[in-house]
Amino acid sequence: MINILVTGSNGQLGNAIKELENEYSSYHLIFTDKKELDISKFDEVQEFVLKNKIQVIINCAAYTNVDKAEDELDLANEINYLAVENLGFVAKKNGIKLIHISTDYVFDGSSEIPYVENDKTNPKNNYGFTKLKGEEALIAINPENSIIIRTSWLYSLYGHNFVKTMLKLFKEKEVISVVSDQIGSPTNADDLAKVILQIIPAIKNKGIEIYHFANEGKCSWFEFAQEILKNSDANCKIAPISSKEFKSKALRPKYSLLNTEKIKKTFKIEILNWKESLKRCLIKTEEI
Numbered sequence: 325m326i327n328i329l330v331t332g333s334n335g336q337l338g339n340a341i342k343e344l345e346n347e348y349s350s351y352h353l354i355f356t357d358k359k360e361l362d363i364s365k366f367d368e369v370q371e372f373v374l375k376n377k378i379q380v381i382i383n384c385a386a387y388t389n390v391d392k393a394e395d396e397l398d399l400a401n402e403i404n405y406l407a408v409e410n411l412g413f414v415a416k417k418n419g420i421k422l423i424h425i426s427t428d429y430v431f432d433g434s435s436e437i438p439y440v441e442n443d444k445t446n447p448k449n450n451y452g453f454t455k456l457k458g459e460e461a462l463i464a465i466n467p468e469n470s471i472i473i474r475t476s477w478l479y480s481l482y483g484h485n486f487v488k489t490m491l492k493l494f495k496e497k498e499v500i501s502v503v504s505d506q507i508g509s510p511t512n513a514d515d516l517a518k519v520i521l522q523i524i525p526a527i528k529n530k531g532i533e534i535y536h537f538a539n540e541g542k543c544s545w546f547e548f549a550q551e552i553l554k555n556s557d558a559n560c561k562i563a564p565i566s567s568k569e570f571k572s573k574a575l576r577p578k579y580s581l582l583n584t585e586k587i588k589k590t591f592k593i594e595i596l597n598w599k600e601s602l603k604r605c606l607i608k609t610e611e612i
């Protein structure tokens with residue numbers, strides 16, 4: 325049995341991992357959210373991992389409200405940076421394999437080709453800035469057998485995400501406007517959860533490594549919204565607009581496609597196209 329701690333488990337990714345629990349009989353998954361284990365409390369995390377003989381930590385805990393982070397930098401920093409640093413120290417001290425999740429928003433979007441892992445980072449908003457600080461802290465601590473997986477545009481049936489927002493707006497409005505000049509790749513949290521659980525035994529590196537994971541293909545948020553609409557029975561109209569026309573607190577990268585070759589080659593995995601994976605998620609909505 326491998327004892328695996330999943331932090332922030334009431335969020336999208338944590339719930340997607342919960343759904344797969346029964347497929348991994350050799351894993352003893354222990355799910356905690358802030359109430360059970362606040363990752364910003366070093367002593368509590370240290371005590372928890374010793375008591376439960378934790379061998380792997382999957383850190384799904386994060387501050388993910390991109391616009392709010394513009395006004396709540398301290399809080400975002402505490403969760404996305406200082407608490408992640410804590411986890412890094414705990415992992416290093418106890419020889420624990422740490423799997424940490426980061427974001428495409430660490431990039432500024434000025435590239436025209438998919439970002440590789442060692443491309444220059446330059447976040448455009450506080451959320452991306454705090455996530456980058458978390459990455460940098462882990463790289464400095466350098467716990468063995470640990471990885472950072474950057475992903476993008478995560479969605480699921482749980483928590484807050486673009487797919488759920490669109491399905492809600494389709495019901496409430498006749499016309500909605502969605503930005504068409506930001507390009508990326510939507511990622512189904514189920515696919516990321518599957519890959520994380522699948523690769524755990526194969527993670528063997530001297531220090532920490534960064535990997536990119538997103539569903540295959542690319543689109544704008546507008547095209548993403550169109551595809552969600554196509555797979556629903558709503559009649560809403562979607563109008564393309566520019567980022568300048570959409571008023572929001574935080575700036576977002578214009579281009580944040582992630583090159584996923586490294587994770588595919590290292591762990592010999594295949595990744596579904598985003599349209600196919602979106603269909604699978606939306607079919608689940610109908611089953612509920």
Ligand SMILES: NC(=O)C1=CN([C@@H]2O[C@H](COP(=O)(O)OP(=O)(O)OC[C@H]3O[C@@H](n4cnc5c(N)ncnc54)[C@H](OP(=O)(O)O)[C@@H]3O)[C@@H](O)[C@H]2O)C=CC1
Pocket residue numbers: 331332333334335336337338357358359361362363364383384385386387388403407425426427428455474475476477478479483484485
């Ligand atoms: N959502 C997205 O589009 C993307 C997400 N990511 C990254 O993927 C990871 C998973 O994201 P996602 O599942 O969407 O995140 P969610 O926001 O859905 O879930 C995060 C969870 O962490 C909990 N949490 C917050 N603070 C703490 C704390 N101090 N201790 C323990 N738990 C805490 C939250 O609780 P509460 O809600 O009560 O605060 C929430 O349940 C994150 O690292 C995120 O940055 C990367 C790219 C895209």
Ligand SMILES: Cc1cn([C@H]2C[C@H](O)[C@@H](COP(=O)(O)OP(=O)(O)O[C@H]3O[C@@H](C)C(=O)[C@@H](O)[C@H]3O)O2)c(=O)[nH]c1=O
Pocket residue numbers: 388389390391427428429475476477478485486489493500501502503506545570572576
């Ligand atoms: C709701 C809405 C959003 N938009 C735009 C705003 C923004 O540019 C884009 C996406 O908006 P959202 O606020 O849903 O997504 P956002 O919070 O920016 O999503 C990000 O979350 C963090 C956690 C990540 O790590 C990123 O990878 C990314 O998924 O769509 C519209 O154009 N029309 C709309 O009606």
